[in-house]
Amino acid sequence: MAVGTASLPPPTVYRPARSTPSGILPRNAAIKPLFxxxxxxxxxxxxxxxxxxxxxxxxxxxxxxNAVRSVIEVAVYPLQYxxxxxxxxxxxxxxxxxxxxxxxxxxxxxxxxxxxxxxxxQQFESLRAENMRLRDxxxxxxxxxxxxxxxxxxxxxxAPSSQQVMINKGTNSGxxxxxxxxxxxxxxxxxxxxxxxxxxxxxxxxxxxSLPVEVNRxxxxxxxxxxxxxxELELLYIPKNADIRENDLLVTSGMDERFPSGYxxxxxxxxxxDPDNPFTTVIAKPTARLxxxxxxxxxxxxxxxxxxxxxxxxxxxxxxxx
Numbered sequence: 001m002a003v004g005t006a007s008l009p010p011p012t013v014y015r016p017a018r019s020t021p022s023g024i025l026p027r028n029a030a031i032k033p034l035f036x037x038x039x040x041x042x043x044x045x046x047x048x049x050x051x052x053x054x055x056x057x058x059x060x061x062x063x064x065x066n067a068v069r070s071v072i073e074v075a076v077y078p079l080q081y082x083x084x085x086x087x088x089x090x091x092x093x094x095x096x097x098x099x100x101x102x103x104x105x106x107x108x109x110x111x112x113x114x115x116x117x118x119x120x121x122q123q124f125e126s127l128r129a130e131n132m133r134l135r136d137x138x139x140x141x142x143x144x145x146x147x148x149x150x151x152x153x154x155x156x157x158x159a160p161s162s163q164q165v166m167i168n169k170g171t172n173s174g175x176x177x178x179x180x181x182x183x184x185x186x187x188x189x190x191x192x193x194x195x196x197x198x199x200x201x202x203x204x205x206x207x208x209x210s211l212p213v214e215v216n217r218x219x220x221x222x223x224x225x226x227x228x229x230x231x232e233l234e235l236l237y238i239p240k241n242a243d244i245r246e247n248d249l250l251v252t253s254g255m256d257e258r259f260p261s262g263y264x265x266x267x268x269x270x271x272x273x274d275p276d277n278p279f280t281t282v283i284a285k286p287t288a289r290l291x292x293x294x295x296x297x298x299x300x301x302x303x304x305x306x307x308x309x310x311x312x313x314x315x316x317x318x319x320x321x322x
Contacts, residue, residue, distance in 0.1 A: 077197050150296075154294065164200055182300075188203060190209075205227065216248070232285060233250075233284040234282065239280065250266045
């Protein structure tokens, strides 16, 4: 009798569970953090707002960030200089492409102007010598004249509420805070921040700037305050019976002992009487080319005793010659 083979179940194969290197779980495995590090986003925003407010107060009221700002401006100066290079190269190339005929006409015009200026200079030399003799008679002993340095405007602050420019001269060239700045026509402003290689100039039209001036025609003294974006000046506290007219030239009075006296500032544009205002409203237009000048003059006053120069401005002028 043949013995039949009974069917047996298939053998069970043991396969170990897959493991990842270094015990790293697969991507689809959910990881639940045990600890939450750091404050919540709301707390972070509140802390950042308080920190920003504190920095604003420290900078505006106590000027604690001036040193930091100065370091940043020194670091950014190479970038500003590099950004100005294309415009400077374009101007140089444009100057080289000027025609020979235009150069000839310009040369003739400059020669005529130079001859006229030399003639006026002879009169100024005579007047200065006479002025020195009169001051010697009054017992005033001081040096007259100014030392100047030419600087170039690098950037212009485009903010409507600010009238400032940056120049390419700094403390390494002897620039100091409060130094007067002029262009070829008149007073432009004064230095408010000086770094080793650049300086910031506050223009006379800025709302935060005021300048002692006098009417060149009759010596009437007043204060010229900037009006901001309008690029105009307003004369403060002018009595209604004051002798001031349109187109009167305003010059520096030297009473602040910062700006040398006698430099042109502006011309009177409008004179208006308002019944509700106890003073006369006078608006003046600066004679300096604030929006077009590329080069400026930094002025060092050579007065040995500034207080004496201020007092000398009060002395009566000699009678005019008939």
